[in-house]
Amino acid sequence: MNNFERVMERVNEKTLIVGVIGLGYVGLPLAVTFAKKGVSVIGFEKSESRAAQVNRAENYIGDVKDEDLTEVIGNKTLKASTNLSKIKECDAVFICVPTPLDRFKKPDMSYIEGSCTDIGKNMSSGTLISLESTTYPTTTEELMKPILEKESGLKEGEDFWMCYSPERVDPGNLSFKTANTPKVLGAIGKEALDVSMAIYGLAIENLHPVSSPRAAEMVKILENTYRLVNISLINELALLAGKMDINIWEVIEAAATKPFGFQAFYPGPGIGGHCIPLDPFYLEYIAKGMNFDLSMIDSAGRINNIMPHRMMSKVAFALNRHEKPIKGSKILFMGVAYKPNIDDSRESPALLLMEEVARKGGVVSYHDPYIPEVKDDHGNSYTGVELTDEVISSADCVVFTTNHSVFDVDYIVDKAKLVVDTRNAVKRVHIEDAKVFKL
């Protein structure tokens, strides 16, 4: 029996073992999804404490149900481990590691490279390696494959298979989770595609194959570039609308009545999260290497960069109306999550805005029911405050930076001296009245 026949038999008998590298917001849901379907999963973690946490069924990812984790840990279909030599037991290894940008917006590929080294050193012949992390086109074929071949001494296509299948996790999305979100998949060669489709098909309802890993890599970048560009566009139009005494929120709501050819995006103090602000710059990186300028991404990036600064000016103008400077004024920020109703402050524009205001001498505090404490990019720590009449009314300005549904907006506006609303949290005013300034 050759490698291909053996893995297909193990798929059919559901006796295969799947490894997941990285148990974060992508890897843990993926591991639990496979385990729920009865597939044995080993979750690999660098961190001893996190592996132990998973093995105690202590859930730390909002999109994973507590009872699901409890079930698959209880019946031992999912085990977390820090022991990389167990990779040799796996028929498939899914890489779900971060792909951040460094401070110069250059892709940091060290997590992917490190994973490939670990896998290469430990893998058996006949394994499928799939990357799920967002990255620039050509990563699978030109960065990963040489590392895997070198470290393992095995040959791609003969001894192991490779594919790229981007995660589409949307934190907090109540309708679409790992299992029911259609999954794009591009493999190197027909055999690799067959193996990938068979293995992912055990847990994912809907697979969409494309002709190559680089096509699949481009798919994910296109999805997120679309979002970056459209959010940047609406941010730019919002700034213009403010100058023209036009309520951009009203405009978007009206445009959204068009039943074809329009999708609504909303402005805000900047773009946050782990994908939208980063992924397009992966593409820009590879394009620059080909002497190709991506002017739309470039413009979008510039608008995004300037938004926290523009919002700081908005705070300054609002305070100015009350004849106060930023320096020495108490500014209370409502929400530091990058989007509503989640506990994630990664790349949150609220933090950038807080940092800018603090640097100008503002006395900064925040309230976020989901995030008790945060650090900004420069390492300044903040502890959230309780929301009391006194906290609100003693602030010189209250700034809505996240529109968490739990905020009692009318109450807050009522108690506040002055409000800057970057999220259309306050519905009852047009653009600005004496008390409320809107983006």
Next chain:
Amino acid sequence: MNNFERVMERVNEKTLIVGVIGLGYVGLPLAVTFAKKGVSVIGFEKSESRAAQVNRAENYIGDVKDEDLTEVIGNKTLKASTNLSKIKECDAVFICVPTPLDRFKKPDMSYIEGSCTDIGKNMSSGTLISLESTTYPTTTEELMKPILEKESGLKEGEDFWMCYSPERVDPGNLSFKTANTPKVLGAIGKEALDVSMAIYGLAIENLHPVSSPRAAEMVKILENTYRLVNISLINELALLAGKMDINIWEVIEAAATKPFGFQAFYPGPGIGGHCIPLDPFYLEYIAKGMNFDLSMIDSAGRINNIMPHRMMSKVAFALNRHEKPIKGSKILFMGVAYKPNIDDSRESPALLLMEEVARKGGVVSYHDPYIPEVKDDHGNSYTGVELTDEVISSADCVVFTTNHSVFDVDYIVDKAKLVVDTRNAVKRVHIEDAKVFKL
């Protein structure tokens, strides 16, 4: 009885008369829609021959049904006229005139200004004036109102009402026509809004009021800017994908499987039609006057401008593979309409591409079943050719510029020596084979 009471009574009794200025692709469907509901409509046209054509029920607009025009002309609810003094009989006048850009991309407001002068000189007290043409925010309040007041000697708000309600005509759209497309509407003041809603409500199923004309003006610009920016983005990514041996069409199809947060746009040889390539530059014009740069629109415009040139290079590279130059080669263009299955070549990128190829010495011809002859921007006339085996096989290169459904693509590719496909008309090839070059 005051003006307001009188017009409301005439709405309730359906005895009012509606005037429509301009019987083009917006005005004629609007006139017919009101007339079909039993409202008397006078359609004003500068051109004697077009007015006569309408009065003979000779239909020239694809989105108007022949039988509807025959019916409303037959029962005399719609009459076309060149006699502007009849404006005084109208309770409402809808302005549906062109708002082009001049060759320096500056808005040409002469049609709107001319209409306002005509209306001002002829209108009665108690009339609603509504602009439907796409334009920059502030047009209704700051450009039109002074002209109307000066020419009529009447006062806006007291003697007449104004609103802006943008047309959303999508030529060839089979589901959404004038009556069932939700209509945004912004009036000056509460009384004007009530009158506008009452009158438009006679013929339009779904009205969405906003707080001012300038908000409504911004809505239409947002809708079309969204399209311009997204088409430009995908064009830019298509050019990069071509360099990376990635099939952009496959990528878009795969991204479109994402069930949230994505809307597919498709690349092409440039952006055509009467709206998308023009409207955003209206906004750019007014923004420049406020010292505000719209970098997203600017980038999008630049990509759009360069696409025909890039497609000309594609043709040159394809011919080069056959060791031929453009000069003296026979190039056959398939389709000059700006989108499939319509007979409209306004701002069509096919024409720009034909012009570029002709300027380089290419022997240009075209076939378009919907458009027997065209003129390019520089006044060169072309007459379409019949599609025969001989015509196809004698061309050195066949270029798909519009993907009309009626094209028998397999047959054409079969007979052709060489194909450049800017529209993904040819489905069977990946990016390029010996014969077919794709965008």
